[in-house]
Each structure stands twice: as C-alpha cells, then as structure tokens.
Amino acid sequence: MPEKRIVLRNCGVLDPKDISTYLEKDGFKAWQKARTELSPEQLIAEIKASGLRGRGGAGFPCGLKWELTSKAPGDEKYVVCNADEGEVGTFKDRYILENDPFTLIEGLAIAGYAIGARKGYIYLRAEYHYLLDLLTGAINQARDRGLLEQFDIEIRQGAGAYICGEESALMDSIEGKRGEARYKPPFPPSRGLWQRPTVINNVETLMNIPQIILNGCNWFSQMGTERSKGTKVFSVSGDVQRPAVYELVMGSPLRELVEGLARAKAGRFIQIGGATGRIVPYEMIDTPMDFEHILGAGSIIVFDQSRDIVDIVRRTMEFLAEESCGKCTPCRQGTRVMVGILDKFAHGQGEERDIRSLEELSSAMMLSSLCGLGQAAPIPVVDSLQRFRSDYEARIRKN
Amino acid sequence: MKEFSATINGSPVTARDGMTILEVARENGIDIPTLCYSPELTLTGACRICVVEVEGSRTLVGSCHTPIAPGMVIQTHSPRVLDARRVTMELLLASHPEVCIVCDKANMCDLRKIAADLDVGLPRFRLPKHYFPMEDVSPYITRDMSKCIQCWKCVKACSEIAKKNVYGIAYRGFKSKVVVDFDDQPMDKEVCRDCGICIPFCPTGALCKPSPVRQAKTARPLVITGTAQQ
Ligand SMILES: Cc1cc2nc3c(=O)[nH]c(=O)nc-3n(C[C@H](O)[C@H](O)[C@H](O)COP(=O)(O)O)c2cc1C
Ligand code: FES
Numbered sequence: 001m002p003e004k005r006i007v008l009r010n011c012g013v014l015d016p017k018d019i020s021t022y023l024e025k026d027g028f029k030a031w032q033k034a035r036t037e038l039s040p041e042q043l044i045a046e047i048k049a050s051g052l053r054g055r056g057g058a059g060f061p062c063g064l065k066w067e068l069t070s071k072a073p074g075d076e077k078y079v080v081c082n083a084d085e086g087e088v089g090t091f092k093d094r095y096i097l098e099n100d101p102f103t104l105i106e107g108l109a110i111a112g113y114a115i116g117a118r119k120g121y122i123y124l125r126a127e128y129h130y131l132l133d134l135l136t137g138a139i140n141q142a143r144d145r146g147l148l149e150q151f152d153i154e155i156r157q158g159a160g161a162y163i164c165g166e167e168s169a170l171m172d173s174i175e176g177k178r179g180e181a182r183y184k185p186p187f188p189p190s191r192g193l194w195q196r197p198t199v200i201n202n203v204e205t206l207m208n209i210p211q212i213i214l215n216g217c218n219w220f221s222q223m224g225t226e227r228s229k230g231t232k233v234f235s236v237s238g239d240v241q242r243p244a245v246y247e248l249v250m251g252s253p254l255r256e257l258v259e260g261l262a263r264a265k266a267g268r269f270i271q272i273g274g275a276t277g278r279i280v281p282y283e284m285i286d287t288p289m290d291f292e293h294i295l296g297a298g299s300i301i302v303f304d305q306s307r308d309i310v311d312i313v314r315r316t317m318e319f320l321a322e323e324s325c326g327k328c329t330p331c332r333q334g335t336r337v338m339v340g341i342l343d344k345f346a347h348g349q350g351e352e353r354d355i356r357s358l359e360e361l362s363s364a365m366m367l368s369s370l371c372g373l374g375q376a377a378p379i380p381v382v383d384s385l386q387r388f389r390s391d392y393e394a395r396i397r398k399n
Numbered sequence: 400m401k402e403f404s405a406t407i408n409g410s411p412v413t414a415r416d417g418m419t420i421l422e423v424a425r426e427n428g429i430d431i432p433t434l435c436y437s438p439e440l441t442l443t444g445a446c447r448i449c450v451v452e453v454e455g456s457r458t459l460v461g462s463c464h465t466p467i468a469p470g471m472v473i474q475t476h477s478p479r480v481l482d483a484r485r486v487t488m489e490l491l492l493a494s495h496p497e498v499c500i501v502c503d504k505a506n507m508c509d510l511r512k513i514a515a516d517l518d519v520g521l522p523r524f525r526l527p528k529h530y531f532p533m534e535d536v537s538p539y540i541t542r543d544m545s546k547c548i549q550c551w552k553c554v555k556a557c558s559e560i561a562k563k564n565v566y567g568i569a570y571r572g573f574k575s576k577v578v579v580d581f582d583d584q585p586m587d588k589e590v591c592r593d594c595g596i597c598i599p600f601c602p603t604g605a606l607c608k609p610s611p612v613r614q615a616k617t618a619r620p621l622v623i624t625g626t627a628q629q
Contacts, residue, residue, distance in 0.1 A: 161571070178568060183444030183464040326549070326568075326575025327445045333490035336573040337524045357523060364486035367459045367479070368447045375458060 003261065004223070006231050007207045008247045011099035016134060019141040022102040028147050030210035031106050034113055038213075043114045044070060047209070050217035051229035056082055056165075056202030057273065057297040058372070059228075065199055068189035070115040072197035077117040080174070080193065080200045081108055084125045084158055084165035087274035088319065089299035092233040093203040095245040097131050100207075101138035105153065107206030109142075110213065112151045115199055120153045123170050126160040162275075162323035166371050167192075167200045169325060180325045181371030202297070204233050224250030228290035238271075238302035240264040248289070255285045257300060264302045269309060269388070271301040275316050276376035279309070279383040309388045310395060313380045314342035320377045330365045331374025337361060338381060345395040355392060358385065403469035408476065414469075420451060420462035424475055431475050432484065432513040434602050435550035436463035440559055446550055447487050448513060451475045459483055481517065488514050489522035494573075495603070496528050496545045502604040509602035510548060526573075534585040538609060539593045542586050546605040547577060553597035553606055561596045 005011075015021045022028075034043050048063030069077060081104065085093040096104065108120045122135065132155060139153050156174050158164045164173045168182035171193045192198025208230060212220045221229045228250035234257055237243040241263035248257060254272075258264045267282045273296020280287065280294065287293050303312065321335035338361065341354045362378030369375045385392060401416045407424055414423045424431050434446035442464045450459035454472035459480060467473075474480060492514060499505050514520075531544040554566040554577055565586075569578040579586050598606045 163571075183442065183461055185466065321572055324572040326571045326573065327443075329445070329447050329487050329490055329548075332549070332573055332575065333494065333524075333526060334486075337490065337493065337526055340525055360482075361486060361524065364483045368450045368483045368487060369458075370444055370447065370461070 003247055004231050004249050005247050006211055006223075007096070007204055007233050008100075008245070009211075010103060011095065014100055014102070016099055016101055017137060019102055019138065019145065022100075023145075026210075026214060027102055028106055028142075030213035031109050031113075031147065034110050034213050040070060040114050040116065043110070043213070046217050047114070047212060050212045050220040051224075051227075052205065052208055052212065052220065053228065053291060054202055055204035055208075055232070055297065057087065059291045059295065062201065062205055065189055065201075066111065066114050068187075069192075069197045069199045072190045074197045076194075076196045077115050078193045078196060078198045079108055079111045079115065079117045079120040080170070080198060081120065081122045081206055082165060082167065082170060082200055082202050083122050083128065084170060085128070085203070086125060086162040086165040086323075087277075087297045087299055088316070089235055089237055089271070089274050089301045090297050091235045091237075092245050092298060094128060094131075096203055096207060096233070097128065097135065101135050102142070103207050103210055104203060105138055105142050105148075107209035108153060109148060109151050110209050111199055111201065111206060115197070117199070118150055118152065120151065121174055121193075122153060122155045123164070123174060124155055124157050125165075126158045129157060132157070161325075162319075163325045163371075163373060166373060168371065170200065171198065178325075180327045181373070183370060225288070225290045225292060227292055228295070232289060232295065232298050234289070234298040234300055236262040236300045236302070238264075238300075239267055239304035239307070240302050251288045251290045253285070254287050254289055254300070257289065258285060258302055262300075262302070265304070267302045267304045268307060269303050271303070271312075271316075271380070272296060272299070274299045275319050276373065276379055279313075279380050279387070281387050308346075309384050309391050310342065310345050313384050314339070314346045316380050317342055317377070320373065324373060324377075328370035328374060330369045331371075331377060334361055334365045334369075334374065335377050338378070342381075345392055348395045348397065350392060350396045352396060355385065355389075405467055405469065405471040405473065407473045414467045418467055420453075420460070420465050420467045420471075420473055421449060423467050424451075424462065424473075429475055431462050432516060433463055434509060434513065434548065435552060437552055437555075437600060440552060440555040440600075443551055443555070446491075446548070448484055450480060450483055450487075452477050452480050485517050485519055488517050488519045489524055490526070491548050492519065493522040493524045493526035494529055495548065496530075498546075502546070503607045503610070504601075504604035508604060531576075532585070535609065537586050537588055537591055539591060539595055540586060540598060541607045541609045543605055543607075544576060546603045548603055548605075549575065549577065550602055551577065552600035552602070553577060556597045556600045561594050563591075563594075565591050566597075 044066050052062040053059040163169045164179040169179040173179040188198040231247050233247045246261045272278050272294045277296045317338045321339050324331045326332045344350050362382050365378050412427050433449045435443040444461045444464040449462045451462045452474040529545045534542040557566050558564050
C-alpha cells in the first residue's frame, strides 16, 4: 500500500511564500465553490456526509461540531485552528505549515463561512515561532487578493505549554489568561472563545476541507474504513531508518508505516499517540491504524530491543507532571506521585505495593481528572503494566 | 422555569433547568463533599472531591459544575465514586503538613472533616510536603501556604466579592501556588487592606485571622511539662 497524499498533496510542490503557485493549481476554488454554490447548511451537510473526523487526537466528527456551532445562538462566532502540536513525537502539522500554509487558510475561511464566523485564529505553538513570518505572509497575500473577504485571520502564539493544546486551555490562552483546562460542559460549540460559539479544529482536519468540497463527500468517504474516512498523516520517529511524515489511507496496517515506509527493523514496543497515547508490543504491528483501533494524533515512536520501557514510562510521566496545569487534584498530585514511584522502579527500588498503588491511582485519575491530560496520563503506565509487567517485577527491591 | 425529573441513588428527584447535580442533591438532603465549590463564587471544578457517577458517562463528573439533565441517573456514593474520592483526598493529604495538632483551624477544617467522612487516615501515596515560610507580617491575615490545597476560593473571593485582585495563580503542575500580586511576594501590610473576606472561604488552615490567641502563643510558647521524670 503506497502513500496516498491528499492532505500533503501540495507539500514540496508549491512555493509556500508565493500564493500564485497555489492559485495556479486549484487554490481557493473550493472556497469559491462553497460561497457561490452552497449555502452554509449544504456545506455542513457535505462535511457531515464525508465522515471527516478530527485529526487532533479525539476524532470528534467535524461536520457535527460545525453544525452545533452554527446552530448555537450568538451573533459573534469564531473558528480556531489548533496549531499547538504539543504531543510528543508529532511533527506533521509543522511539515504542513512549512510547506502549504495556503490550503490551511482556505480550509479556515470555508469553516468561517460555514458557521458564520467573521474571525479566525491560528494558535501557533511557541516553538514554531520561526513560521510566523511565513504564515503572516500567506495570510496577507490571501487578503490582498480579496480571498479573505469578511473573514479575518489572526495568529496567536503559545508560550510553550503542552496543556494549551487542549482546547479549553487554548481558548483561555487566546483570551490572555493562564492556560488551564475548563470544566465541560459547556463545550466550545456552545460557549467557547470569550463564551461565544467556537469551532476548534486541528491543522490536518482543516487541510481536508477544500478537497472534500471540490471532489465531493463520496470521493472522501470511499477511502478508509467504516468509521474512519480519508487518510491520516503520521509522524514516525524513534528507532527507524527513515523518520518522517507519511500519509496513508485510514485503516492501513501499522507494519506498512513502520517497516514499509520508515524501515524499522523489528523493535520491542511502539508508542502510538504520544505521551498520553498507547504503548503496544511490537508484535501488534499488524494493527490497522484507524479510530476503531489505535490512532491518536498519529505519532508513532518505535523503540528497539535496547530501550528500557520502565525508564521510557518514567520520562513520559515526568513530562506530564511538568506539563500538568495544576488546576485539578488528581492530575496535579497524581502525576507527581507516579513520577516518584516510577523513579523507584527505574533505580531497582520498587516494592510490590507500588504496583498496586500505580493501578489504583491510574483508575482514579482516569475517572476523576478535569481534562484529557489527567484522564489519559496513566495510559502509558496501565499499558506497560499490562504488557510488560515482568519489566517492573524485575525491579522490585530484594532483601 | 422548566421542571423535570431525574434519579439520584435510585430515588426520583425533581430538578429545574439550570441546576447542577450538586444543587439538586443537596435540595434532596444528599450530601456530596465539596472543597473548591461555594455558592457565593463562580465555579472552578478543580478539587474533584465532588465527583459522582452518571449513567452512560465514560468518566465520573464533577457534580458542582455539571448541569443536571432530564432523566439523568446519578449515583453519589457508589463504591466507584467513594474510591475515587478517597484517592483524591489521599493525594491532597500526601503533600499536606502533618501539623493538625497545632493548627488554628484544627477543629473547623473542611479538609479534615471530609477526610474523616471518607475514612481516610494516613495516605497510601507519597509526595514531598510543601514548605513555605509563614506569612504573618500583615495585621489582617496570616498565610501558611504549606497548608494550601489549591481550591482557589481565596482568589475568587478576593476578585469577585472584595473586587480586589490581590491573589493570582503562578507556576504549574505540582509547583502551582496561590501568589500575592504577580511576583509571588509574601503578603504584607501594603497589598491587602482589612477586609478579611477570603479567610472564611479557606477549607484548611492556610488562611487565618491573626488572633489574640496566636499573638499570645508567639509571645509565650506553649510548654508541656511532664511529671514522669520527677
Ligand atoms: C493535553 C491535551 C493536549 C492536546 N494538544 C493538542 C494539540 O497540540 N493539537 C491539536 O490539534 N489538538 C490537541 N488536543 C486536542 C484538542 O483538545 C481538540 O480536541 C482538537 O484540537 C480538536 O480538533 P479536531 O476535532 O480537529 O481534532 C489536545 C488535547 C489534550 C487533552
Ligand atoms: S467541589 Fe466540585 S470540583 Fe471541587
């Protein structure tokens, strides 16, 4: 199964500094089509029928999110592009922004038209500051050509916090506040940015929009599986010969990606979906990559036989403890307790009861944390305890 | 206002549009513990001690901020709920100093009361204790941030009721802290005037009124003399 470049179709083909190279292809044709041939309702129906689901990790149906926002009462609405890309091992959005900022702008403008927003934001990860000029240039060129009528796009930069990729913290950050998870409901489609109805979509989600409008929802929904349509862009790294960004049809086996494209030689385990993602033994290499199985934001990190899983989990937890916003008890305190316990195991000082503590703590954190960070933080612990328990047991202090 | 019914702990209850699960539960005499919630303040949803089980929900939900919906089936004291609350309480106690015996709020402390209700004694988890120097320069308020559990009620009471913004939240994760002004200064005579509005909101001994008792104590340390050796 070769790569199928739909989202990435313009990457390496366009000059990202020159909008005319985009317009020479099919640039802004979808935007024109949407505004001349489709009402906002028809547009939303088209996206719903395509089966497109969010690419930022959670896989929420995109059309439904737009519909909820468009129907929510309010005369001021917003579209936000989540370009925070903080998940460990993801670099696909960066690759997209570097190579094809125009499709993203077109997708954002179409989303704005669909829900009746006059303003869009791109929330750019702090570490991607170097892309600010390129993106600003792309927005200005689109505006100069009259392609952003009645729709303004502003770039807001993050300040280096993983939590600000979480949609409610992201909105707080745009509002100029400390980025912290909000309790939900209300969800952004009813009360989002400045308490107004808001659509938040990942970069890759928005990149799919123009192609769906141009080629029709059936073209899109033919690709992929029952509940995962289209393609997915993956960031593959770790112990592979060709770490890179690859795009495959949804449902492709992990093996295709890891061995076929990235040229891994048999590893020990694979982390899928970043710090809060799943850890699977290498033997699960034939798992299909889709929402039905495992996907997340599409980061794939391969670890070979030389890697120590307990240490990897410990470092992952250190990252999560550092990045917890500190608002809710289970996440703020729980991640820190886990770091302490995992430290003991990493130094061969674990105790039998520590394993029980990890399990009891994991279950409580998953059940009662305020946001996705705390709810998913125990996943690497739970997965590794389930599949690689002997690695932990080997580090129990003997005396 | 529209009325509808829901079920709490197997009994039917009547709720009105806009009410939270907590409000309906309390109206029906069911007590759910809370630490960061106060009816006088905007909602926070931070402490997670108020979680309850809602049929069909993947996770537990915070009862203080989740609107009740028609037909909702809620468990406020199921084993799953109590387990989660106990872990949360143990996590709070793990970094809380073990100084209850000399704490001014020892007998009025919400944290301790809820811990007792949940049958939580010594926590099974280990955390470093927070140690911050006592801030007792202000004649109006004494702050001992070692005891703070980050409910943020003081922050909200100061900005929402007193209309001052003396407090803020700084740092992140386990290091996050309620600070004075923006630069984490100890509370002094200048920043905070004599309003004391935040003090009764504190669920622990982190905020206290400098009482005559305390002054007397400082002047004349309490000495316990035993008789065994005589
Ligand atoms: C801790 C945390 C970090 C997140 N980071 C990102 C991120 O960097 N980029 C992103 O697109 N979504 C991120 N998300 C998911 C967003 O909250 C949100 O679901 C997503 O932006 C919605 O867009 P989509 O529906 O197009 O996927 C994160 C979620 C959590 C809980
Ligand atoms: S009382 Fe509900 S989260 Fe604190």
